[in-house]
Amino acid sequence: MTLSAENLTLGYSGKSLYQNLNVTMLPGECWGILGRNGCGKSTLLHALGGLIKPLSGSVSIQGNPVASLPRITLAQTMGLLLQEESSLFSGTVLDYVRFGRFPHNGSLAGRDELGEALVQNALEQMELNALALRLVGTLSGGERQRVRIAMLLAQSPVIYGLDEPLLHLDICHQATAMKLLRDLAATQRKTVVMVLHDTLWASRYCDNVLLLYENGNALSGAAKDLLSKDNLEELYGCKMQALIIDKEVHYVPY
Numbered sequence: 457m458t459l460s461a462e463n464l465t466l467g468y469s470g471k472s473l474y475q476n477l478n479v480t481m482l483p484g485e486c487w488g489i490l491g492r493n494g495c496g497k498s499t500l501l502h503a504l505g506g507l508i509k510p511l512s513g514s515v516s517i518q519g520n521p522v523a524s525l526p527r528i529t530l531a532q533t534m535g536l537l538l539q540e541e542s543s544l545f546s547g548t549v550l551d552y553v554r555f556g557r558f559p560h561n562g563s564l565a566g567r568d569e570l571g572e573a574l575v576q577n578a579l580e581q582m583e584l585n586a587l588a589l590r591l592v593g594t595l596s597g598g599e600r601q602r603v604r605i606a607m608l609l610a611q612s613p614v615i616y617g618l619d620e621p622l623l624h625l626d627i628c629h630q631a632t633a634m635k636l637l638r639d640l641a642a643t644q645r646k647t648v649v650m651v652l653h654d655t656l657w658a659s660r661y662c663d664n665v666l667l668l669y670e671n672g673n674a675l676s677g678a679a680k681d682l683l684s685k686d687n688l689e690e691l692y693g694c695k696m697q698a699l700i701i702d703k704e705v706h707y708v709p710y
């Protein structure tokens with residue numbers, strides 16, 4: 457499904473972070489949102505998911521304003537992995553991943569064959585089978601992040617919005633997660649949008665990027681065009697060195 461922001465102005469207490477942002481994310485596209493700390497990436501993801509009200513403008517899914525969609529319809533359509541999470545959950549990994557099915561079966565205890573298959577598949581994809589019966593509260597940071605991604609996979613929304621999905625993951629699990637998210641877009645025609653801090657993963661796995669500048673400007677387009685040395689130096693406000701490894705350019709700050 458198509459996720460669109462139209463003339464979106466976001467901010468807090470009447471003060472805007474950026475104004476009149478327009479972006480359209482199509483089925484089958486994998487998007488990266490990049491920018492410095494505090495530029496408004498999480499704020500944008502919250503607005504795309506209907507969790508905060510824009511100062512002006514709107515977000516829509518298939519032309520329907522997110523603000524007008526029933527919460528249950530929204531949860532069946534769009535899945536969010538947010539940065540902040542309360543750590544009060546006292547159940548097992550399996551219980552937690554099964555929560556992903558809540559929007560579809562309307563019950564925390566409800567089970568259905570398709571849902572259980574998705575839960576098992578999500579555990580497998582995030583390499584969590586051996587941890588399925590462990591209490592979530594006893595896991596390491598990276599293990600917990602994989603569990604949170606697995607819950608989102610079990611939810612199986614049409615649009616995936618993820619805030620720093622690679623947080624706490626070791627580099628091998630980062631690669632696994634990025635390939636998986638890219639494949640959701642490439643092979644299942646899902647719309648995937650994620651906040652990333654690593655420009656290499658963005659250039660390797662995202663079709664498109666949205667660059668949010670500290671001065672409120674925004675630039676969107678093909679990752680291969682926008683992730684240039686000049687753009688990244690301006691975006692992050694630091695000098696970048698281009699390293700070419702196996703014909704792939706990596707930009708590393710000095």
Ligand SMILES: Nc1ncnc2c1ncn2[C@@H]1O[C@H](COP(=O)(O)OP(=O)(O)OP(=O)(O)O)[C@@H](O)[C@H]1O
Pocket residue numbers: 468469473491492493494495496497498499500
């Ligand atoms: N509830 C709030 N009330 C007031 N200001 C807020 C609120 N939430 C965030 N901000 C401010 O809005 C700005 C954007 O925050 P946001 O979390 O979107 O940044 P970000 O780009 O995701 O940053 P990071 O890379 O550090 O996660 C920051 O300056 C932040 O301090």
